[in-house]
Amino acid sequence: MAAVPLTLPVGAWAGDNQNALHPASKQEHSISVLWWVMLVGCSIGFGVIVILLFLGWVRRNRDYLPFGGRDRAGTAIVIGLGVFVPIVILSLLFVWSDLYVIKTTEAPAANSTPMSVKVIGHDWWWEIRYPGTRAVTANEIHIPVRTRVDMLGTSADVIHSFWVPALNRKADLIPGRVNRLLLDANRPGEYRGQCAEFCGQQHAHMAMYVFADPPNVFRRWLANEARPARKPATPQAREGERLFLNLPCSGCHMIRGTSADGTIGPDLTHLATRTTLAALTLPNKPPDLTHWIEDPQRYKPGSKMPGFSLTSSQRDALVAYLDGLK
Amino acid sequence: MATTVTEPGLKRVERLERIWVEPRGVLGWLTTTDHKRIGLLYFFTTLAFFGAGGIEALLIRTQLAEPNAKVLSPETYDQLMTMHGVTMIFLFVIPMSLGAFGNYLIPLMIGARDMAFPRMNALSYWLFLASGLFMYASVFLHAAPNAGWFDYVPLALKQYDPGRNIDFYALGLIFNGISSTAAAINFIVTIFKLRAPGMSMNRMPLFCFAMLAVSLSLIFALPSLTIDLVYLELQRNLGFHFFDVAHGGDPLLWQHLFWLFGHPEVYIIILPAFGIATSIIPTFSKRKMIAFPLVALAELLVAFIGFGVWAHHMFATGLPTITLVFFAAASMMVVIPSTIQVFAWTVTVALGRPEFRAPLMFIGGFIVFFVLGGLTGIMFAAIPFDQAATDTYFVVAHFHFIIFGAAVFPILGGMYYWFPKVTGRLYHEGLAKLSFWLTFVGTALTFFPMHIIGLLGMPRRVYTYPSSLGWGAYNLSETIGAFILTAGLLLIFWNLVYSRFRGAPAGPDPFFGGTLEWATTSPPPPYNFPVIPTVRSAYPNWDAEDRRADVARLERGELVLDGGHETPASTVVDAVPDEVLEMPGESPWPLAVAVCTSLLFIMLLTRHYAVAGVFAGFALLAVAAWHSKEPQET
Numbered sequence: 017m018a019a020v021p022l023t024l025p026v027g028a029w030a031g032d033n034q035n036a037l038h039p040a041s042k043q044e045h046s047i048s049v050l051w052w053v054m055l056v057g058c059s060i061g062f063g064v065i066v067i068l069l070f071l072g073w074v075r076r077n078r079d080y081l082p083f084g085g086r087d088r089a090g091t092a093i094v095i096g097l098g099v100f101v102p103i104v105i106l107s108l109l110f111v112w113s114d115l116y117v118i119k120t121t122e123a124p125a126a127n128s129t130p131m132s133v134k135v136i137g138h139d140w141w142w143e144i145r146y147p148g149t150r151a152v153t154a155n156e157i158h159i160p161v162r163t164r165v166d167m168l169g170t171s172a173d174v175i176h177s178f179w180v181p182a183l184n185r186k187a188d189l190i191p192g193r194v195n196r197l198l199l200d201a202n203r204p205g206e207y208r209g210q211c212a213e214f215c216g217q218q219h220a221h222m223a224m225y226v227f228a229d230p231p232n233v234f235r236r237w238l239a240n241e242a243r244p245a246r247k248p249a250t251p252q253a254r255e256g257e258r259l260f261l262n263l264p265c266s267g268c269h270m271i272r273g274t275s276a277d278g279t280i281g282p283d284l285t286h287l288a289t290r291t292t293l294a295a296l297t298l299p300n301k302p303p304d305l306t307h308w309i310e311d312p313q314r315y316k317p318g319s320k321m322p323g324f325s326l327t328s329s330q331r332d333a334l335v336a337y338l339d340g341l342k
Numbered sequence: 343m344a345t346t347v348t349e350p351g352l353k354r355v356e357r358l359e360r361i362w363v364e365p366r367g368v369l370g371w372l373t374t375t376d377h378k379r380i381g382l383l384y385f386f387t388t389l390a391f392f393g394a395g396g397i398e399a400l401l402i403r404t405q406l407a408e409p410n411a412k413v414l415s416p417e418t419y420d421q422l423m424t425m426h427g428v429t430m431i432f433l434f435v436i437p438m439s440l441g442a443f444g445n446y447l448i449p450l451m452i453g454a455r456d457m458a459f460p461r462m463n464a465l466s467y468w469l470f471l472a473s474g475l476f477m478y479a480s481v482f483l484h485a486a487p488n489a490g491w492f493d494y495v496p497l498a499l500k501q502y503d504p505g506r507n508i509d510f511y512a513l514g515l516i517f518n519g520i521s522s523t524a525a526a527i528n529f530i531v532t533i534f535k536l537r538a539p540g541m542s543m544n545r546m547p548l549f550c551f552a553m554l555a556v557s558l559s560l561i562f563a564l565p566s567l568t569i570d571l572v573y574l575e576l577q578r579n580l581g582f583h584f585f586d587v588a589h590g591g592d593p594l595l596w597q598h599l600f601w602l603f604g605h606p607e608v609y610i611i612i613l614p615a616f617g618i619a620t621s622i623i624p625t626f627s628k629r630k631m632i633a634f635p636l637v638a639l640a641e642l643l644v645a646f647i648g649f650g651v652w653a654h655h656m657f658a659t660g661l662p663t664i665t666l667v668f669f670a671a672a673s674m675m676v677v678i679p680s681t682i683q684v685f686a687w688t689v690t691v692a693l694g695r696p697e698f699r700a701p702l703m704f705i706g707g708f709i710v711f712f713v714l715g716g717l718t719g720i721m722f723a724a725i726p727f728d729q730a731a732t733d734t735y736f737v738v739a740h741f742h743f744i745i746f747g748a749a750v751f752p753i754l755g756g757m758y759y760w761f762p763k764v765t766g767r768l769y770h771e772g773l774a775k776l777s778f779w780l781t782f783v784g785t786a787l788t789f790f791p792m793h794i795i796g797l798l799g800m801p802r803r804v805y806t807y808p809s810s811l812g813w814g815a816y817n818l819s820e821t822i823g824a825f826i827l828t829a830g831l832l833l834i835f836w837n838l839v840y841s842r843f844r845g846a847p848a849g850p851d852p853f854f855g856g857t858l859e860w861a862t863t864s865p866p867p868p869y870n871f872p873v874i875p876t877v878r879s880a881y882p883n884w885d886a887e888d889r890r891a892d893v894a895r896l897e898r899g900e901l902v903l904d905g906g907h908e909t910p911a912s913t914v915v916d917a918v919p920d921e922v923l924e925m926p927g928e929s930p931w932p933l934a935v936a937v938c939t940s941l942l943f944i945m946l947l948t949r950h951y952a953v954a955g956v957f958a959g960f961a962l963l964a965v966a967a968w969h970s971k972e973p974q975e976t
Contacts, residue, residue: 034798034799034811035797035798035799036730036731036734036797036798036799037797037798044730046726047726047727047730050724050726050727051721051727051730051797054720054721054724054727058717058718058720058721061713061717062713062714062717065684065688065709065710065713066710066713068685068688068689068691068692069688069691069706069709069710071692072688072691072692072694072696073696073698075692076695076696076697076698077695078695079629079693079694079695080693081689081692081693086693087632087693090632090633090689090690090692090693091632091633091636093685093689094632094633094636094682094685094686094689095633095636095682097681097685098678098681098682098683098684098685098686099678099681099682102677102678102681103678106674106675106677106678106720106723107674109674109720109723109724110670110671110674110723113670113724113725113726113727114666114667114670114671114723114724114725115667117724117726118663118666118667118725118726120726121726121729122663139502173496173502174494174496174497174502175494175496175497175593177658177733179733179801181730181799185658185726185729185730186658186729186730186732186733187658187660188658188659188660190593190594190659190660191496191587191593192587192592192593193594193660195659195660196660208799208811210799210801210804211801212658212732212733212734212801212802213494213733214489214490214494214497214802214803215497216420216489216497216502217416217417217420218416219801219803219804219805220416220804220805220806220807317415317416317417318416318417
């Protein structure tokens with residue numbers, strides 16, 4: 017099998033930033049080193065077996081091994097290569113990966129990190145909270161770069177799994193439990209992640225971004241997120257706010273600083289600071305926002321958000337209001 | 343063998359024919375207790391389910407061929423994905439290897455005239471068929487199970503899945519488990535007690551060791567699944583709280599019980615393949631298996647250690663590190679019995695003068711894929727890597743190389759290998775070799791790229807994916823591979839159908855096999871052997887003197903047992919004959935019990951619990967009726 021030639025381009029061909037072999041942290045780096053070493057070892061093991069099989073074919077008219085051995089030599093090979101060699105190799109792998117590398121990827125010791133972020137899985141989006149602040153957002157996590165951040169994950173409904181391949185292993189989000197994971201990006205960037213535990217119809221559309229920002233950018237962002245929503249600035253946006261509060265929107269979404277206090281869907285207080293909608297299903301641009309409000313079921317069938325029939329002026333007002341929630 | 347038989351010998355054979363004959367036509371098939379006919383019923387039924395599971399796979403692959411495709415709705419995708427897993431595991435691989443191959447071959451290989459409990463054997467089949475139809479009824483009611491074959495809670499609870507979908511799954515698998523349990527007990531008793539005189543444990547075919555290991559695993563693993571499913575039904579329909587955090591339950595309980603069954607299940611799937619490989623390799627290499635006792639021990643050991651590794655399916659659930667390390671160590675240990683066998687197979691081929699006919703080619707493919715899937719399996723015992731790669735397509739690649747490449751390839755090779763025995767005709771060798779290359783290339787192309795997209799971040803069980811992540815080309819090649827694979831499988835099917843009618847006559851032993859099934863005619867008579875063979879080695883059909891002695895004994899009337907519907911029983915370890923068992927004949931009662939049990943499960947599904955109780959009563963009455971004595975022909 018062409019195991020090696022087929023796998024080498026993995027890094028080079030990656031179209032985006034959800035690649036487990038493009039580590040952006042010490043943790044993921046150690047996992048990818050583990051992978052490459054195991055790949056080399058396994059390729060050798062695979063080669064030995066294929067060569068043996070090939071020898072069996074080439075020497076199909078000779079009933080002895082190349083060096084002249086027969087049954088006793090054969091049994092010696094079975095015991096040597098089938099028992100002793102694997103015991104040595106597996107013991108080495110066990111000690112290295114399961115006793116040593118695991119220390120790097122383990123959950124950080126309690127209170128050993130300067131900050132933490134709480135992630136709560138929902139069908140089918142991520143609620144993000146920053147303990148110690150009022151900031152609440154969804155689907156786009158910001159962390160300061162080169163800072164150890166403790167991710168505390170749980171679920172509000174079914175089991176989800178938090179996985180940002182470039183940053184670390186995955187952690188299941190399980191109702192009634194809190195699983196922890198270290199996020200410690202070593203270079204600024206946006207890292208895509210996706211739910212890895214089957215959670216129902218829209219498991220495929222439950223993605224997220226982790227933005228690793230320079231610390232000052234992060235602090236500004238967090239301070240803004242913690243504030244209540246901006247007041248609408250134009251008459252059209254004010255009309256949009258009135259619609260939002262009178263239509264069923266406010267029953268499911270919260271906009272801090274208004275009477276909208278729903279908790280079924282994501283907090284929209286600073287929706288306009290996010291780059292995507294519906295857990296990365298659509299970009300967050302006014303035309304996409306319009307499509308989403310009109311017919312969410314078209315983009316994310318099974319989502320809890322119903323479509324609304326609005327006049328075009330109502331629709332534009334609503335979008336103008338939401339687009340102003342910086 | 344029948345060539346030198348004289349007048350008294352022929353008379354005895356005629357008497358056996360009269361004693362063992364079963365009714366002709368449909369009635370004969372409905373009431374049969376002949377392990378070979380039951381094996382064939384299993385074969386055709388599981389083949390039909392394989393077709394269904396294959397169509398589901400092709401639909402899934404078509405939906406995933408390109409980003410953002412809209413071939414299937416998300417709900418349909420989830421149902422197909424779940425049914426594909428359930429079908430291939432519970433309705434194809436296990437009943438095919440155990441029900442079809444095991445049933446047909448074990449009594450022949452150990453020189454018995456039937457299974458130990460022929461009517462329970464029939465019951466196992468009818469319950470299996472009924473449980474399969476029960477689960478597939480859901481597809482036609484648009485309520486197929488949709489929470490994945492692993493069916494994690496809370497997703498599978500009523501709150502998130504209010505239809506009957508999950509009830510079909512839970513009740514169907516409990517139903518299916520009854521069939522498997524009965525079959526496993528039957529195999530264990532048959533292998534322990536019905537071996538031909540002289541077939542001590544150390545001379546038993548390795549195929550039978552594998553089946554023994556599988557059967558023992560099944561009876562210890564299935565209760566865990568059954569309990570899990572009963573809890574699930576109690577919580578869904580009767581308000582219990584086993585998995586409910588708010589009331590002190592725990593969703594992880596489901597996972598522990600499921601994988602305590604689910605990992606032994608992996609070995610239950612793969613062990614029969616080992617058994618088939620160890621049958622085909624010696625025949626075509628024209629020599630005994632090297633390290634025979636070590637291989638027998640490895641087969642039993644893998645089944646045993648398989649019970650200590652289940653939590654490696656749960657490395658991302660947040661279990662304490664010490665637990666993870668324990669299960670990782672056990673997962674490393676379970677590798678050793680497999681490496682022993684891999685080297686035993688390859689060294690046997692190297693030491694023999696192998697003739698690469700189609701069955702051996704499929705075993706070659708099996709070894710390649712098993713090693714590939716096994717090596718990625720070792721990677722999953724490295725905890726940090728497991729926690730990164732689990733629930734991605736890397737896992738899908740790994741276990742399809744194990745379950746398709748390693749478990750199904752020997753089944754395909756075995757179909758060719760034993761086809762002449764079952765039909766009395768030879769398959770077409772050229773087409774068979776072509777079908778091997780098609781399935782081999784198809785399998786590699788379908789499943790190999792999944793390793794790569796897994797590392798590129800593609801999670802499992804997604805019905806679609808965006809175009810921006812570079813997964814499209816890999817997915818397209820997988821879909822093309824799936825269709826090539828399908829062509830190979832259809833070619834095998836065509837070869838077997840064509841050869842059944844047009845194949846050249848095979849004779850009793852076209853491949854000079856070493857085990858006893860080749861010592862009788864093709865197809866074997868209902869009583870399998872005119873004389874119960876005696877055994878002095880692990881490859882008794884290569885002991886020409888002993889087989890000539892069988893003919894002489896037929897003349898003398900020794901061990902012919904033509905006084906009734908009988909087979910000899912022997913001691914467990916040394917196979918010293920210790921009694922002659924009177925075997926029950928054909929009966930309608932196993933089918934009746936299966937019908938009552940089906941009605942019982944339909945009533946449980948529709949929540950008519952009182953009516954269900956009535957049908958349970960009927961089922962018990964039918965069990966009582968089947969034990970009524972009937973006149974025996976003499």
